[in-house]
Amino acid sequence: METSVTPNNTTSNTNDIVIERRSNLSYEEFKSKYLFPRKPVIITDATAKWKASNWTPQWFKETYPDKMVSTDQGEMRMDEFIDAITENSDRPGPFLREQPLKDVFPDLIDNVEPTPSYVLPNWLGGNYFVGRINERLNRESFIEVNFCGRRIFPYLHVDDLGVHAFITQHYGDKEFIVYPPDQEPYLYRVNEDRFSQIKDVDNPDLEKFPLFAKAKAIRVVLHAGESVFMPCGWWHTTKVPGTSLSTVISVSNSSNWNELIGYLEKNSNHPKLASLFSLYLKGFGFLKSRLS
Numbered sequence: 658m659e660t661s662v663t664p665n666n667t668t669s670n671t672n673d674i675v676i677e678r679r680s681n682l683s684y685e686e687f688k689s690k691y692l693f694p695r696k697p698v699i700i701t702d703a704t705a706k707w708k709a710s711n712w713t714p715q716w717f718k719e720t721y722p723d724k725m726v727s728t729d730q731g732e733m734r735m736d737e738f739i740d741a742i743t744e745n746s747d748r749p750g751p752f753l754r755e756q757p758l759k760d761v762f763p764d765l766i767d768n769v770e771p772t773p774s775y776v777l778p779n780w781l782g783g784n785y786f787v788g789r790i791n792e793r794l795n796r797e798s799f800i801e802v803n804f805c806g807r808r809i810f811p812y813l814h815v816d817d818l819g820v821h822a823f824i825t826q827h828y829g830d831k832e833f834i835v836y837p838p839d840q841e842p843y844l845y846r847v848n849e850d851r852f853s854q855i856k857d858v859d860n861p862d863l864e865k866f867p868l869f870a871k872a873k874a875i876r877v878v879l880h881a882g883e884s885v886f887m888p889c890g891w892w893h894t895t896k897v898p899g900t901s902l903s904t905v906i907s908v909s910n911s912s913n914w915n916e917l918i919g920y921l922e923k924n925s926n927h928p929k930l931a932s933l934f935s936l937y938l939k940g941f942g943f944l945k946s947r948l949s
């Protein structure tokens with residue numbers, strides 16, 4: 658067993674799997690090669706028509722200088738926020754993390770249109786009658802913003818509710834460190850949760866987490882204008898070398914609906930009600946896939 662931890666990635670193995678870059682990808686090919694086989698892919702032109710292609714930190718600073726934004730370091734004015742995430746500093750700056758675009762920048766919703774075919778159909782936005790579930794699924798359907806300076810994403814994780822994530826980079830580069838589902842035995846999942854106990858994959862405590870030395874990562878850098886399809890069950894975290902702005906669309910449909918049902922069932926406080934509701938959701942999924 659290793660007794661010392663070597664920083665900067667010398668402990669991390671590389672996976673042979675390559676995440677392809679594709680453009681002009683038809684929905685049919687996406688569905689058969691990536692969506693259903695649950696294989697990640699980078700699509701370089703999925704959002705080419707979005708006005709969000711022109712988003713820059715400077716534009717946000719000039720357009721909303723005195724707008725208050727919530728960050729992991731508290732509320733601050735937009736101009737202060739942009740200064741903090743664009744300055745050259747060793748400290749991680751504030752992070753505007755996983756916030757629904759419709760809440761933070763309601764006037765920019767039309768900047769992320771048209772919706773790429775790759776995230777359709779999306780069943781998260783439906784009407785599920787039971788208030789709490791409805792609220793939970795609908796909340797997941799909102800496109801989210803991640804805006805920050807140089808830093809690592811705070812956790813290695815799989816996404817909630819067994820959704821697929823479609824992450825588009827608008828500004829800056831973002832490195833993804835990705836582990837296929839078969840690597841999970843080496844990732845020290847927190848009991849029943851969707852997080853790993855390993856905080857920084859490049860500086861793991863191998864005395865505490867020796868099996869992590871076997872985990873094989875795929876590393877890929879997402880550039881501005883590109884989107885990555887991250888299928889459900891794939892572990893991921895990210896690092897950004899400078900200012901970064903991206904959006905995330907979560908997707909659930911016939912390709913991963915059973916995962917969502919499993920998540921809801923596991924997290925319910927009422928097992929009997931949960932199994933009834935699962936039946937309902939299974940029926941819903943069956944009809945939806947027949948109709949689409």
Ligand SMILES: O=C(O)CCC(=O)C(=O)O
Nearest residue numbers: 803810816824895903905
């Ligand atoms: O955009 C990122 O840095 C990671 C986002 C992500 O994985 C998530 O929001 O679940």
Ligand SMILES: [Fe+2]
Nearest residue numbers: 815816822893
């Ligand atoms: Fe994620």
